[in-house]
Amino acid sequence: MGFFVVCVLKEAKTVISDKVVKVSPTDSFQFHDIFNAATNEQFESYGVQVFLRKPPEKWVYVEEGLEGDISMLFELKFTHIKFVLEATEASVQEPQGPNAFDLLMRNSQLVCLPEQRKEDTRRDLLYNDIIKLLQSKEVGWKSGTHSTLGKSFVERLTAALWYIDPHCTKFTERSLSLGEFFDGLNQYRHDQHYNLFYFTGRHAKYNLMRDKLEQLASSLELSAVQPWATNEQWCNITEEVFILTSSMQKYASNLEKINKSMKQIHLSDTPARHPANDLIVYTIDSCRKIDAQYKQLQDHLLNVDYYTEVDLESFLPKDAIQRYRYIKDLQIQFPVTLYRYYQGNYLGTINYIWKVPSNSEVQSETAHARVITTIQEKLPQYFSRQMRKNYSLVKTITPAILRILYYDLTGDAAVASNSISKELEERLRLMLELEDPSIICDLRQNNGFKGTKFDTFWNEMNAYFNENLPAVNDRRHGNVLYMPLAISIRDLRNIFIQRLDEKFVPGTILIPSEEWIHLQFQPTNPIAKSAKQYTGRFNIKFMVQARQLRKDHPDTHYCATLFRYLREFAILYRQYVSFICADDKHKVPIGEGVNTSTGVRNKKTMVFQETSLVACDHDFTKLSLTPSVIFFCNIPESIENSFYSGKVFVSFKDTVFQSSSAIRHTTEFYNAISTYHSGNIPPILCLYTDGGPDHRTIFGSVQISLICLFLHGDFDMLIAMRTAPHHSWTNPAERIMSILNLGLQGVALVRDVMGPESETAFAKLDTLDEIRTAAKTNPTLQNDLRECIKRVQQLLEGRTERLVLHNEPIQCYNPADETTIDEFFNIILLIDQTLKISETTSDILSKKTHLQQFMKTHCRQRQYVFQIKKCGQSSCTICKSVQLPHDVFDSLDWLPDPIPSTVDKDHYAKFQTVYQSETTEQHRPTLITTIANSERASSSILVNTRVREFIQCFQCGRMRCLYSERALSAEDKIACQIAIDNWDYSCGSPLVPEDHILYNKVFVREKLVAKHQWNWHIIHAENLMLIVMFVIGKDIFVRGEIKTNTRAAKRRKINN
Structure with missing residues (x-):
């Protein structure tokens, strides 16, 4: 008797999954009997092929098919049987009724518009009016795309018009057209607005914002450049849309220009307007006859002396235009001098006038200057915000x-x-x-408690400081301290308690609080108000240092949602998950013969009052240590609670011989997991790291390392996620760095001296590559380099293990050595025997058939996430049995990709909504941008060696290259030349229509935009190298170099 695994397939799909069938060798069975027993005679009308195998060998075809004798199973020791169904004439039924494919094809050509909304708001009314307007123009989208591309276009157009609707007059006043097409909207035909709430609501009226305008314009243009918009029926409408977006962008540019100007004025230490720059003084000659409106002014000037200023404000009309004309056409029957000072903004112009003698020889320039000085003393003064801020600094x-x-x-x-x-x-x-x-008497000596119960503690504290005083004065500078006295007040207090317990009976000495100990020091800022609380008992103070930066990325929101999904996933399977965050801190430099600072300047450190905390100011060293952090997060019961608690593991790796790599990290992850969980490793592992090359989940080396970790830990599922670029600060492990800074702050390090031969050889080396190369051929140098920094490693490990996170001490571990890493990597040979630890690039791995098959069935790869999951098949020779309960494992699914929420398009859907559903990366912002900017032809075609012809844009005059994968035939050349001669080509459009024979043969770059990009290629033709560059709106430069006897010929400039 034997047991066999049977499965049935139809068209590469499993009809009946693996099931066990019992067969006796004495029975005169054929494969037909086993097939009927497994399928309950459901597929009698099908032809059947039979395949046999014994894992891990390949399937063997049985020529006799179902008529074959099953005795071969026992003789050849086969264990698996596969039946493959083949369609026969009997199994193929004639289609009844209409052909479904024809119906689908017919419906796909129908032109439709998005459904109208229920008009609950005025914005819904605008949405429906736009659809009605498009319907009147007899345009639409083919069936299937009207509810996706079409709806997106209408929504974006609605958002843009709704935003600028209350401000249409501003666009009109600035001669910015919104397009004649949109004048056909129902409300605009009756000179009304859609956004009535802006005018009637009791709320703050919003102004147009540059960022919002640019966002709406770019999103609308993104829809208007899609393939459907190139159809002839859409040409007029898309042209109107681009007029609208162009006006929005021009207005946004104007806002940006005004904003920059105002910021410059606000930050200036001088007023925006000053008489020295904004003053106009000129003389107006006399005239015989004057207008009646100047009669009053002339009579007033006749009654005043020469060079006596008169304010024109009382004589000027109220209307701005009339005031301008009054001054421009000023007429007086004797000469006068006009003084004009433009104050800027809405304040207008200050105007003064005075009478001067008719005889130019009698006129006095000195008198003119005195009048101007008198007027300037009367002028109002205005100060910028920065000037007021500078003045406010003296208020203390x-x-x-x-x-x-x-x-x-x-x-x-x-x-x-x-x-x-x-x-x-x-x-x-x-x-x-x-x-x-x-x-001056320091009244702080009167502060504090005057009792004696803490005297023993204070005496021990004083003795400790006296013991450390020689460590300062024995250096080359008497006031230089190379090591802080303690990491923190808590650490200092623990030091004294330990010293007192060694001298006295533990618990018999009274210990003051940390705050009271702190107040016994010297204040950092003696003139601050808080300095009054200090007693100054000890000549100790704090000193400080710091720096940081952040940058934005389009996928920031997307990755934040992914991280939230990961946390909610961990909470959902909380009792089965180990959640790890990992990161590397910046390198800690080790000095060469002189103490060099660690570079950490984040927190005050205790030093003697008369000393300075300094170190070597050299910022270059050959040796350094890299701290690596592995943070085991305690998973809370709710997403609202914090993940920032748990156990922290830290190692200090030698940067020369223990460089950070993906396989080293995963080896240390496994060692830390085994230590932390004491052999009882949870079946699910979640990893969260930054996006460095040793953690980037799209790299082959990282994927291979994660698979090794998956196999070693026997995890049912492993999820590795990385942060968005430039956003490593979102990693919880990054917050551990501030705690590590306590152990590194104020520390100056120097390596030990090596042997004379090693020192001589090391002095000749500069870079890490040179040091590693020399160490391979000089084992003595390698050993000495490892030994000379061991003391520094032990020092930093000792200081680090004195640190705690939420009362949980930090634990240090030894970095993985090369032997351990090689052993860790060897487990992946179960998948593919040809894999090597030095060959893990994506190109090499793509050629590994067995590895790719494993990744296809067990892995899911995304831009920011790499997941591995057991297949659950008993026939799998790589996965071990599932550790999770079967009901839990059955509910376990891949971590979903973020998709937009149906409620709010600006946010992504909740985890509970998308989990256990099929999702893709189609909503990732950078992917959307890449697809939108991708060319129709592959990048391998758009190269200089495949340029066949040139064509000129009829609008901008720019030349464009025409490409084809293969050389054009004579017929294609004629068709191409006809297209160039007869059709007007415009930048950004295809060369020919879709139904043309050259549409998929000859290509042009369709994503190039005039005024922003240029197209150039270097074309070699034997001894001639021609560099062609076309630039819109500028001169065209063509340089031809004839390579003859290694001499370049000439350059010439052709004016466009």
Whole structure:
């Protein structure tokens, strides 16, 4: 008797999955009997092929088919049987009724418009009116795309018109047209608005924003450049759409220009307007006859002396246009001088006029200057925001000090207004003259508790500081400290408790609080208000240092949603998940013969009052250590709670011989997981890292390393996710770095001295590559380099293990060595024996058949996520049995991709909505942009070697290259030349229509836009190299170089 695994397939699809069938060798069975027993005689009308195998060998075809004798199963020791169904004439039924394919093809050609909305709001009314307007133009989208592409276009057009609807007059005043097409909308035909709430609602009226305008315009253009918009029926409409977007972009540019100008004015230390720059003075000659409107002004000037200024404000009309004409056409029967100062903005112009003698020889320039000086003293003064800010910086100085400074600077001899102020000013003046700090009493010595119960602690504290004082003075500078006294107040307090427990009976000495210990030091800022609380018992203070930066990325929101999905996934399977966040800290430099700072300047450190915390100012070193953090997060019960708690593992890797790599990280992950979970490893692992080359999930080396970790840990599922570019700060492990800074702050490191031979050889090496190359041929140098930094590693590990996260001490571990890493990698040979640890690039891995088959059945790859899951098949020779309960494993699904919410398009759907549903990356912003900007032809065609012809744009005059994969035949050349001669080509459009024979043969770059891009190629023809560059709106440069006897010929310039 034997047991066999049977399955039935039809057209490469499994009809009956694997099932076990019992067969006796004595029975005179044929394969036909086993087939009927497995299928219950459901497929009698089909032809059947029979295949046999014993894993892991390949399937073997049985020529006899169902008539074959089953005795071969026992003789050849086969264990698996596969039946493949083949369609026969009996199994193929004649189609009844209409052909479904013809119906689908017929319906796909129908032109449809998106469905209209229920008009609950005025915005829905605008949406419906746009659809009605499109319907009147007899345009639409083919069936199937009207509810996707069509709906998206109408929604974007609605959003743009709704936003600018209340501000249409602003566009009109600036001669910006919104397009004649949109004048056909129902409300616009009756000179009404759609967004009535803007005018009637009691709310703050919003102004047009540059970012919003550019966003709406770009999204609308993204729809208008899609293939459907190139159809002839859409030409007029898309042209109107581009007029609308162009007007929006011009208005946005104007807003940006105004904004920059205003920012420059606000940040300036000088007023925006000044008489020195914005003043106009000119003389108006006399005239015989004047207009009646100037009679009053002339009579007034006749009654005043020469060079006596008169303000024109009372004589000018109220209307702005009339004021302008009044001054422009000013007429007086004697000469006058006009003074005009433009204040800017809505303040208008200040105008003064005065009478001058008719005889030019009698006129006095000195009198003119005096009048101008008099007028400028009357002018109002305006200060910028920065000027007011600068002035406000002196507000913290007391009035008494301000008066003393003013007297000393100006020599003012005025006396104080009362006796108290006089006495105070005399004391301040005495202090300034004597320059003796001893005459000032430090009243802080009176602060604090005067009892004696903490005296034992204070004495021990004083002794500790005295012991560390020689460590300062024994250096090359008496006031230089190379190591802080303690990491923090808590650490300092623990040091004293440990010292006291060694001298006295534990628990018998009273210990003050951390805050009370802190107040015994010197204040960092002695003139701050908080300095009054310090006692100054110990000559100790804090010193500080810091730096940081962030950058934005289009996928930021997308990746934030992915990380939320990962956390909610971990919460859903909380009892079965291990959640790890990992990151590498910046390198810690090790000095060469001189103490070099670690570069950490994030927190104050305790030092002696008369010392400075300094280190070597050299910022270049050959050796360094790289701290690596593995953070096991405690998974909360709700997404609202924090993941920032758990166990932290840290290692300090030698940057020279223990460089960060994907396989090293996963090896250390596995070692840390085994240590943390004590052999009871959870069946699901979630990893969250930054996007560096050693963690980027799209790299083959990272994927191979994760598969090794999956196999070693025997996980049912592994999810590895990375942050968006430039957003590693979102990684919870990044927050551990601030704690590590406590152990690294204020520390200066130097390596130990090596042997003379190693020191000589090391002095000749500069880069890491040179050091690694020399170490391979010089084992002594390699060993000495490893030994000379061990003391530094032990020092940093000791300081790090004194740190805690939420009362959980940080644990250090040893970096993985090369032997351990090789052993860790070898497990992947179960999948493919040809894999090598040094050959893990994506190109090499794509040729590994067995590996690709495993990844196809067990892995899911995305831009930011790589997932591995057991297949659950008992026949799989790679996966072990499932550890999860079967009902839990059956519910386990891939982590979904974010998709837009149906409620709010600006946000992604919730995890509960999309989990256990099929999703793709189609909504990833960078993917959308890439698809939108991709050319119709492949990149291998759009190269210089495949340029066949040139064509000129009839609008901008720019030349474009025509490409084809193969050389054009004589017939194709004629067709191409006819197309060039007869058709008007425009930048960004295809060369020929879709139904033309050259449409899929000859290509032109369709994503190039005039005024922003240029198209150039270097074309070689034996000894001639021709570089062609076409630039719109500028001169065209053509350089021809004839390579003859290695001499280049000439360059010439052709004016466009």
